[in-house]
Amino acid sequence: MNCCGLLTAQKEPVPLKSVEVELEVRDHVATVVSTLNYENKEDKPLEAVFVFPLPGDAAVCHFSATIGQTQIVAEVKEKQEAREEYDDALSSGQQAFLLEESEQSPDIFSLSVGSLPPGESASIRLEYVTELAVQADDGLRFCLPAVLNPRYQPQGTETALQVPVHVKTSLVPYSLSFSARVSSPRPVSKVESNCSLDPLQYLNPEQTQATVKLAAGHKFDRDVELLIYYKDAHQPTAVVEAGQASAKPGTLMGDPVVMMSLYPEFPQAVMSSVASCGEFVFLLDRSGSMGQENRIGSARNTLLLLLKSLPMGCYFNIYSFGSSYQHIFPKSVEYSQKTMEEALKTVEEMGADLGGTEILNPLEHIYSQPCIPNQPRQLFVFTDGEVGNTKEVISLVKKNSGSHRCFSFGIGEGASSALINGLAKEGGGHAQFITGTDRMQPKVMQSLRFALQPAVVDISVTWDLPKGVSVTVLSPPITALFQGQRSLIYAQLTGEVGASSKAAEGCVTVKYSLAGHPSQNQLHFSLKPAEDTGLTVHRLAARTLICSLEMEEKERRGEQDEGVKKKVVEVSVQSGVSSVFTAFIAVNKGDGEAVQGPLVRRNVPTSSESALLIVCPLLTKLLSLHLDSCPTILMSVSQTSLSHAFYILTFAPGTNSRSKRALVGSTAPKQTPRDPLLQLVSLQKASGCWVLDPALAASLGKTSEEVENLKLASVNQEVWATILALIWLHGFKVDAQDEWQLLAMKAVSWLRAQNATCVTECVEAGNALLGCNVQKDVLGL
Incomplete structure (x- = not known):
C-alpha cells in the first residue's frame, strides 16, 4: 500500500x-x-x-x-x-x-x-x-x-x-x-x-x-x-434579495430575486385515508460495491419491511441490477400471500454479485412495461450511486415522469448526490441518504408513506404583486407535493420593486387537486429586500436555471441546441x-x-x-x-x-x-441471527394477520404452551396471535415505530374486519403474558 x-x-x-x-x-x-x-x-x-x-x-x-x-x-x-x-x-x-x-x-x-x-x-x-x-x-x-x-462506466459510453x-x-x-x-x-x-x-x-x-x-x-x-x-422549523418563508448594484437592470443579477420555501398542509380528511392501490416497483443495486458494510443485507431487510407493509390489492415487482439486470416476475403481479412469499424467497438469496452498476437498462425495461389502470406506479431505487452516466439516467426518468413517482436512496459513503437527488426531483418523488450507522428502514418507510399519499395533480402557481412589478419564474414547474415537505421556487422580480413602499407585499398561491379535492396554500411576503444575504439567493437561482437549461439542451441535442447552450453560458458568466x-x-x-x-x-x-x-x-x-x-x-x-x-x-x-x-470476492448472503423485530415481521401474512405457531411464540420470547394457555377459548387463533404481535411491537419496539407503523395499521384493519369479540380481554391477557402495559386504544382497537 x-x-x-x-x-x-x-x-x-x-x-x-x-x-x-x-x-x-x-x-x-x-x-x-x-x-x-x-x-x-x-x-x-x-x-x-x-x-x-x-x-x-x-x-x-x-x-x-x-x-x-x-x-x-x-x-x-x-x-x-x-x-x-x-x-x-x-x-x-x-x-x-x-x-x-x-x-x-x-x-x-x-x-x-x-x-x-x-x-x-x-x-x-x-x-x-x-x-x-x-x-x-x-x-x-x-x-x-x-x-x-x-464511477462505473456502462459499455458503449463515449468518454471515460x-x-x-x-x-x-x-x-x-x-x-x-x-x-x-x-x-x-x-x-x-x-x-x-x-x-x-x-x-x-x-x-x-x-x-x-x-x-x-x-x-x-x-x-x-x-x-x-x-x-x-x-x-418549529418548517414554516413557509420568502426571502427577497436585492440585485447586484453593478449589474444591468432587467438581467438576472441586476434585478431582485425571491426564494420561496413552501410547506404544503393537506386537508386532514384526505390524509387520514391511506391509499390501498398502486404499482410498487423496487429496483435494487447488486453491484460488487454493495457488499461493503453489509449494504446488501440492510437492503434485503428493508425489502422485507416494504413487502410486509404493502396494501392488499396493489401490484408489485422487484428488479435487481449490476452489469446485467433481473426481475422476479415478468411483469408486476397482484400482491397476495403467494406472490409475497415467492418474492421474499428470492430476496433472501440476493447477494452483491452482479458486477458493475448499469442502471439505465433496467430503468428502460421498467418504463417499457404498460402502466396498470388505476394503479399509480411508484418506483423505489436503492443504489450506492457509483455510476458515470448520471445525466443520461436522470434524463430518462424525467422523460417518463408523467407515468410514475420515483423515490431514491443513496447508500453508503460517496453515493452521488447528483444521481440520488436528480432521480427524485425529476421523478416527482423524494430522496434519502443512508450513511454510516444509519438504519435504512425508517427512511425507506417514510418514503413509502409518501408513496401511499394520494398523488397531487393539476399543480399551478399564481402570483399577486403590486402594480409595476412583474415576475419571471426561474425554477422548473412543481411536479410533486408531499405533506409537510419543502418545495422551493426561485423567481426574478422586475420593475418598481425598490420604489414600492416598505409595507408593499406580494402573495403566491399554490393550487392543486388532491384525491379529487381542490386545495390551495397561500404565502404573503414582504417585498423589502433582506439584509446581509450577499448574492446567495441569486446564485442558487442561477444554478437552478442553468440546470433546467442543461436538461433542456440534452433533450433537444441535435436540433437548435446552440441557442440553449448560448443561454447557459450567458447566465453562467453573468452570475x-x-x-x-x-x-x-x-x-x-x-x-x-x-x-x-x-x-x-x-x-x-x-x-x-x-x-x-x-x-x-x-x-x-x-x-x-x-x-x-x-x-x-x-x-x-x-x-x-x-x-x-x-x-x-x-x-x-x-x-x-x-x-x-x-x-x-464472494458476497453471497451469510446466515446471521435475525433482528427480533424483523423475525416477528417476517411471520406476518400478506393480509396483515399472524398465525399462532411455534415460530411466533419463539419470536415473542415464549413457548408454544405459554402462548396457547392464555388464549380465550372463544377467540380465533389468528386474532389472538395478531393482538400479541401488536402488543409486542408497542411494548418493546416503540422506538422503531417508523419501521413497523404501516404493517401494524394493516394488522389493525384485518382485526377490525374480523368483528372479533373479547378484544379487551385479549389485550389484557396479552399484556399479562408479555409483561407489558399497552392500552387497547394505543393499538388502534
Missing part, C-alpha cells in the same frame, strides 16, 4: 498539505468556503490534478489562488476558451489554475494546479452555495464528501470519467479543519454529526445563532455529515456560477520570471476508509505509466493539451462484471 498514488514516481509526498472548510448556514441555505493548501517540494515545476466531489446541486461561485504574496481571482468563461487560455498560460511559463465540472455528472469537479514553481506554495479558495435537504426527522442535512467512489485514486485514511497526507456557523429566524435546537464535534456554542440569548466545529484529530476518513435542527459548458480560469499575468523546466503532473488522492479494491494491484504500473498492456484498464492522455492530460482510470467494456467480482 506504499504505492497507492500518495507518492510521486520518486516516492516524494504529493503537494496537497491541508484542507480548511468554513460553513455558514442561514436557515436552509449553506455557503461553503474551502481552502486547499499546496506545496511543491520537487525540484521542477509541478502540475497537480485534484478530482473531488461536491453536492450535485451546488452553485460554485468563487475560485481564487494565492501564490506567495500574489492573489489571482478566477473568471467564468466558456469551457473551450478557458482550456485554451490555460494551455497558453502554461506554454508561456505562467502560473494558471483551471476548475471545471464533469460532463457526465454535475457533482464531480476537477482542479488543475498549473506550473507551480519548485519550493513554492499555493492556496486555492473555492466557494459554493447549496440548499440543504429536509430529512425524515425534520433535520436539515449538510454533507462534505470525503469520498468519490469509482476522470476518477481519482483512493487511499487508506492513515496514509492521507493532508489534514482537515472544519467549522460551521448556523443562523435562523427560529432557535437552533441541536446539531448532530457522524463525526465527533466540539460542543455547540450559542452566540445570542435567543439561540438563533450558533457555531460548531469538528473535534481535534479528525482524519477525514468519511463524509462529514451535519444534521441541523430548528424549533459567476459554474456550468457544464463553462469553467473557472485563473492566470497569473504578473511581470515575474517565467517558470523554468519541464512540467510534471501529479494526481492528488482522495481518501477512503477501505483501500480501493479496483486500483491496488495495478498502482505500481499506474505510477510508471505502464498501463498500455493491461487489458482491464483504459488510460488516455490528451495529445493536444496538458490541461486534458488526466489519467483516466476505468474498467474497459466487457470486463466490469468479471473483474469486479474477482476483486470484491
Whole structure:
C-alpha cells in the first residue's frame, strides 16, 4: 500500500498539505468556503490534478489562488476558451489554475494546479452555495464528501470519467479543519454529526445563532455529515434579495430575486385515508460495491419491511441490477400471500454479485412495461450511486415522469448526490441518504408513506404583486407535493420593486387537486429586500436555471441546441456560477520570471476508509505509466493539451462484471441471527394477520404452551396471535415505530374486519403474558 498514488514516481509526498472548510448556514441555505493548501517540494515545476466531489446541486461561485504574496481571482468563461487560455498560460511559463465540472455528472469537479514553481506554495479558495435537504426527522442535512467512489462506466459510453485514486485514511497526507456557523429566524435546537464535534456554542440569548466545529484529530476518513435542527422549523418563508448594484437592470443579477420555501398542509380528511392501490416497483443495486458494510443485507431487510407493509390489492415487482439486470416476475403481479412469499424467497438469496452498476437498462425495461389502470406506479431505487452516466439516467426518468413517482436512496459513503437527488426531483418523488450507522428502514418507510399519499395533480402557481412589478419564474414547474415537505421556487422580480413602499407585499398561491379535492396554500411576503444575504439567493437561482437549461439542451441535442447552450453560458458568466459548458480560469499575468523546466503532473488522492479494491494491484504500473498492456484498464492522455492530460482510470467494456467480482470476492448472503423485530415481521401474512405457531411464540420470547394457555377459548387463533404481535411491537419496539407503523395499521384493519369479540380481554391477557402495559386504544382497537 506504499504505492497507492500518495507518492510521486520518486516516492516524494504529493503537494496537497491541508484542507480548511468554513460553513455558514442561514436557515436552509449553506455557503461553503474551502481552502486547499499546496506545496511543491520537487525540484521542477509541478502540475497537480485534484478530482473531488461536491453536492450535485451546488452553485460554485468563487475560485481564487494565492501564490506567495500574489492573489489571482478566477473568471467564468466558456469551457473551450478557458482550456485554451490555460494551455497558453502554461506554454508561456505562467502560473494558471483551471476548475471545471464533469460532463457526465454535475457533482464531480476537477482542479488543475498549473506550473507551480519548485519550493513554492499555493492556496486555492473555492466557494459554493447549496440548499440543504429536509430529512425524515425534520433535520436539515449538510454533507462534505470525503469520498468519490469509482464511477462505473456502462459499455458503449463515449468518454471515460476522470476518477481519482483512493487511499487508506492513515496514509492521507493532508489534514482537515472544519467549522460551521448556523443562523435562523427560529432557535437552533441541536446539531448532530457522524463525526465527533466540539460542543455547540450559542452566540445570542435567543439561540438563533450558533457555531460548531469538528473535534481535534479528525482524519477525514468519511463524509462529514451535519444534521441541523430548528424549533418549529418548517414554516413557509420568502426571502427577497436585492440585485447586484453593478449589474444591468432587467438581467438576472441586476434585478431582485425571491426564494420561496413552501410547506404544503393537506386537508386532514384526505390524509387520514391511506391509499390501498398502486404499482410498487423496487429496483435494487447488486453491484460488487454493495457488499461493503453489509449494504446488501440492510437492503434485503428493508425489502422485507416494504413487502410486509404493502396494501392488499396493489401490484408489485422487484428488479435487481449490476452489469446485467433481473426481475422476479415478468411483469408486476397482484400482491397476495403467494406472490409475497415467492418474492421474499428470492430476496433472501440476493447477494452483491452482479458486477458493475448499469442502471439505465433496467430503468428502460421498467418504463417499457404498460402502466396498470388505476394503479399509480411508484418506483423505489436503492443504489450506492457509483455510476458515470448520471445525466443520461436522470434524463430518462424525467422523460417518463408523467407515468410514475420515483423515490431514491443513496447508500453508503460517496453515493452521488447528483444521481440520488436528480432521480427524485425529476421523478416527482423524494430522496434519502443512508450513511454510516444509519438504519435504512425508517427512511425507506417514510418514503413509502409518501408513496401511499394520494398523488397531487393539476399543480399551478399564481402570483399577486403590486402594480409595476412583474415576475419571471426561474425554477422548473412543481411536479410533486408531499405533506409537510419543502418545495422551493426561485423567481426574478422586475420593475418598481425598490420604489414600492416598505409595507408593499406580494402573495403566491399554490393550487392543486388532491384525491379529487381542490386545495390551495397561500404565502404573503414582504417585498423589502433582506439584509446581509450577499448574492446567495441569486446564485442558487442561477444554478437552478442553468440546470433546467442543461436538461433542456440534452433533450433537444441535435436540433437548435446552440441557442440553449448560448443561454447557459450567458447566465453562467453573468452570475459567476459554474456550468457544464463553462469553467473557472485563473492566470497569473504578473511581470515575474517565467517558470523554468519541464512540467510534471501529479494526481492528488482522495481518501477512503477501505483501500480501493479496483486500483491496488495495478498502482505500481499506474505510477510508471505502464498501463498500455493491461487489458482491464483504459488510460488516455490528451495529445493536444496538458490541461486534458488526466489519467483516466476505468474498467474497459466487457470486463466490469468479471473483474469486479474477482476483486470484491464472494458476497453471497451469510446466515446471521435475525433482528427480533424483523423475525416477528417476517411471520406476518400478506393480509396483515399472524398465525399462532411455534415460530411466533419463539419470536415473542415464549413457548408454544405459554402462548396457547392464555388464549380465550372463544377467540380465533389468528386474532389472538395478531393482538400479541401488536402488543409486542408497542411494548418493546416503540422506538422503531417508523419501521413497523404501516404493517401494524394493516394488522389493525384485518382485526377490525374480523368483528372479533373479547378484544379487551385479549389485550389484557396479552399484556399479562408479555409483561407489558399497552392500552387497547394505543393499538388502534
